[in-house]
Amino acid sequence: QSYPRDPSQEVFTATAWTLTEVFDFSPSTPIVMFSSVMKGNSPVLDADVKMIVEDSNGHEINVDLRNDGQGMDIVPGDGQYTGVVLPTQMKSDGRHSLKLVVTGRDGQTKILIPETNRRKRATQANTGPLTVTTENVSGFKRVASGGTYTVQNYSTVTGDRMAPARITTLKLINSDGNVFNLSWNAVGDDLNVGTSSSYKILLSKNYSTLLNSPDTITPLTGNIPTPSPPGGIEVFSLRLSEVGVNYFLAIQTVDDVGNVAEVSNIVSLSVLSNNQMWKRAEVKKMTSSQSFSYVGLIISACAAALLVFGVILCGICFCKKKKDSESKANQFSNLENRLAGRAIQRKGDFRHNYFLPMYQSPYVHFPPHKGYEAYDRNPRMYGYMDESRMYYIS
Structure with missing residues (x-):
C-alpha cells in the first residue's frame, strides 16, 4: 500500500487471493483468482487489472481480471475483479507466485460512492434508500503481491475441454413494430479467455424446450454477428411476422473445436396486433383558472353535503320533540x-x-x-x- 502526499486524501489499494493454496490438477477445472480494487471505502471500476502467475521454472501466465459479471465474475461493477488460469496454460507442478498489477486510466476509471457522502449530511443516520453515483479519477498504478499457491498431480492436457462462458447479459434494446433489436456482452473461447468462434441464436415458442432441450431447435441464420473479444458489445436485429404470439430467444456461444456454452438468459418477444400501440403518457400542467374551478367545485360539494346533513338533523330533532310532547300529554290524559x-x-x-x-x-x-x-x-x-x-x- 502506498501513502498520499496529502493525508486528507484517500489512497488506492489492491489485494489479490485464490480460493485455496493447494490445487489438485484437473484438465477440465480452472484455477479462479480474485482481486479487490478500492479507493478508501469506494470500489474502483473500469480499471485494467492483470495477474502475473509465475511457476518455479520461471514460466509466466498473464491473466486478465474483469468485473463485468460474466464467467466466474458474479456481480458487475462492484470493484471485485475475477480471472482464471486454464489447465492448458499450466506447465508444471509446484509453487506458483502471484503478482497483481492495477492500472487506472485517466478519464475512464471511476469510483463508486454513495450520494450521502457527496452531500456530507450532518447526521450519520440514513433511513432512506441508498443511492450511488460514479466519479472519474486520475490515472494511477498499483502493484501488489497475491501470495502463492501450489499445484499437485499435474499432467499434460491434450485437446480443448473448456467451453465458453454462459452469456448473462442478453437484453432487448428497443422494438419497432415487428422488428426487435437485442444486445449482449461477448464472452471468451474458454470461459472468458480468448475469442469465441460463433453464436447459435435460438428462437422458440416453448420456453421449456429452449431451456432444457436447445439441441432440438434449429438456430437462426443470416445477420449473425461475429464474436468480439470478451466484454465487447454485440447487436442483433430480428423480424417476426406472426402477430399475437409469444416467442422466446436465447444464445449459445461456440468455440473453435465445437464446445458449446450453456443457454444464455432468455428474452421474451411478442408482436402486437395492428390496432395496438404503445403511447407515451402526456402530463399537462394545470392552469390557474382550472385550479380555481376545481377548488370551487370541491367547496360547493362540501357545502351541499353540510346542507343535507343539517336538514336531516333538524328532521330528527323535530320528530323527537313531537314524540316527547305526545308522551307527556298522554301522561295526564286520565x-x-x-x-x-x-x-x-x-x-x-x-x-x-x-x-x-x-x-x-x-x-x-x-x-x-x-x-x-x-x-x-x-x-x-x-x-x-x-x-x-x-x-x-x-
Missing part, C-alpha cells in the same frame, strides 16, 4: 279519574288564593273547574279546588 282517589280533605295543606298561571305548568292539563291553587314550596305539586275538595298531583 287526570280526572285519577284525582278522585287522591283527595285532600284539609284546605290548610295548601296556601289559598294563590293563582297558578298555565305557562308554569305546561305539561298539566287541569279540568275545567273554578279556582286552582298550587303549593309554591314544592313546584312539583300542582292542584285545583272545587266547592267541596282540593286535589293534587305530584
